[in-house]
Amino acid sequence: xxxxxxxxxxxxxxxxxxxxxxxxxxxxxxxxxxxxxxxxxxxxxxxxxxxxxxxxxxxxxxxxxxxxxxxxxxxxxxxxxxxxxxxxxxxxxxxxxxxxxxxxxxxxxxxxxxxxxxx
Numbered sequence: 001x002x003x004x005x006x007x008x009x010x011x012x013x014x015x016x017x018x019x020x021x022x023x024x025x026x027x028x029x030x031x032x033x034x035x036x037x038x039x040x041x042x043x044x045x046x047x048x049x050x051x052x053x054x055x056x057x058x059x060x061x062x063x064x065x066x067x068x069x070x071x072x073x074x075x076x077x078x079x080x081x082x083x084x085x086x087x088x089x090x091x092x093x094x095x096x097x098x099x100x101x102x103x104x105x106x107x108x109x110x111x112x113x114x115x116x117x118x119x
Contacts, residue, residue, distance in 0.1 A: 055079035071106040
């Protein structure tokens, strides 16, 4: 009945900086997000590209946490476009941008949605 490969059933990636707890603010936002690293898979690059162009984030990280089969992604994003919006509205904005991707993946985890806080 289920045809998931072993790679899809395990979350085998080592923890990355994306999931490490750090300070929740930055002294100065980046003016432009860095381009996606080449070691990202196609799904990660596509999600990163769409979110970058829509939200011009000061922080953006995308990781395939399905073990490499592209069925579950985790996103950490910070953008001024989220300022003053509830968490639910922020999630709806992200979901609207990623509508086509959400239709074909199993799940999406959004870990951080917040406006940049200047110090």
